[in-house]
Amino acid sequence: MTAVALPHTLTAIVLTYNEARHIADCLASLRFADRVIVFDSGSTDDTVTLAREAGAEVMTRPFDHYAGQRNAALEALMHSTKWVLFVDADEQVTLTLADEIRSSLDSTAYAGFRIPRHNMIFGRLTLGAGWYPDYQTRLLRVGAARYDPAYQVHEVVLLDGDTGTLHQPLLHENYSTVEEFFAKQRRYAQLDARMAHERGERPRRRHFVGAPLRQFWWRFVTLRGFSDGLHGLRLSALMAWYVLYKLIVLRRLWVAHDRTPSAT
Numbered sequence: 001m002t003a004v005a006l007p008h009t010l011t012a013i014v015l016t017y018n019e020a021r022h023i024a025d026c027l028a029s030l031r032f033a034d035r036v037i038v039f040d041s042g043s044t045d046d047t048v049t050l051a052r053e054a055g056a057e058v059m060t061r062p063f064d065h066y067a068g069q070r071n072a073a074l075e076a077l078m079h080s081t082k083w084v085l086f087v088d089a090d091e092q093v094t095l096t097l098a099d100e101i102r103s104s105l106d107s108t109a110y111a112g113f114r115i116p117r118h119n120m121i122f123g124r125l126t127l128g129a130g131w132y133p134d135y136q137t138r139l140l141r142v143g144a145a146r147y148d149p150a151y152q153v154h155e156v157v158l159l160d161g162d163t164g165t166l167h168q169p170l171l172h173e174n175y176s177t178v179e180e181f182f183a184k185q186r187r188y189a190q191l192d193a194r195m196a197h198e199r200g201e202r203p204r205r206r207h208f209v210g211a212p213l214r215q216f217w218w219r220f221v222t223l224r225g226f227s228d229g230l231h232g233l234r235l236s237a238l239m240a241w242y243v244l245y246k247l248i249v250l251r252r253l254w255v256a257h258d259r260t261p262s263a264t
Contacts, residue, residue: 014056015086028054029094074145084145087170110164114164122175138170150195196250
């Protein structure tokens with residue numbers, strides 16, 4: 001049987017919801033791709049308009065969770081592209097990374113590639129506290145990659161083959177303000193707590209002190225947050241808060257569960 005030639009080698013996909021602030025710069029950095037798709041989940045701002053003005057195709061799908069969105073995007077492109085590059089709206093691909101990606105597409109040894117990220121947090125490049133290299137497995141061979149639905153946030157890629165590593169970093173305009181940090185991390189913590197609840201994990205009293213302290217030590221000492229000075233100290237403390245907040249949400253879920261008649 002003769003193999004069918006796919007029309008595209010590389011398709012870049014950007015998941016969006018109300019990303020008007022970032023989308024133009026993100027899409028401008030993806031012009032090296034054969035095709036660019038914005039996979040939107042019902043934005044109410046100018047995201048879709050700006051995406052079309054930038055020449056991107058737009059697909060829409062109601063949001064269930066991050067893994068679901070990425071799997072749906074992969075499925076939609078199963079027969080039209082060889083490789084997919086997932087880029088978040090607040091990320092940009094540099095010219096040197098674009099060249100490295102292009103040079104990797106002929107590889108038959110890997111089902112996907114992980115890419116390091118440079119995180120700009122509160123306006124500062126952050127290299128300690130676990131924020132670098134911050135590898136993200138984003139360049140995927142279509143048909144050999146899928147996302148584990150058990151991880152609805154902080155997604156996990158499952159590859160039918162080996163993983164390669166690129167060296168040039170993505171640029172990630174991460175949290176601009178502390179307020180933005182709290183807003184995003186609350187959403188992530190709520191998703192994490194729901195997944196933990198579904199797995200049957202119950203927090204104990206000692207966890208509310210021990211787990212945040214361990215997170216702080218891991219970030220500030222083990223992952224060298226101290227190398228970023230007061231900035232690293234603050235980030236390590238904020239990530240300890242994240243762990244505490246997730247435990248609080250998880251406890252509330254169990255309290256509500258145990259009070260329902262079906263749980264008795």
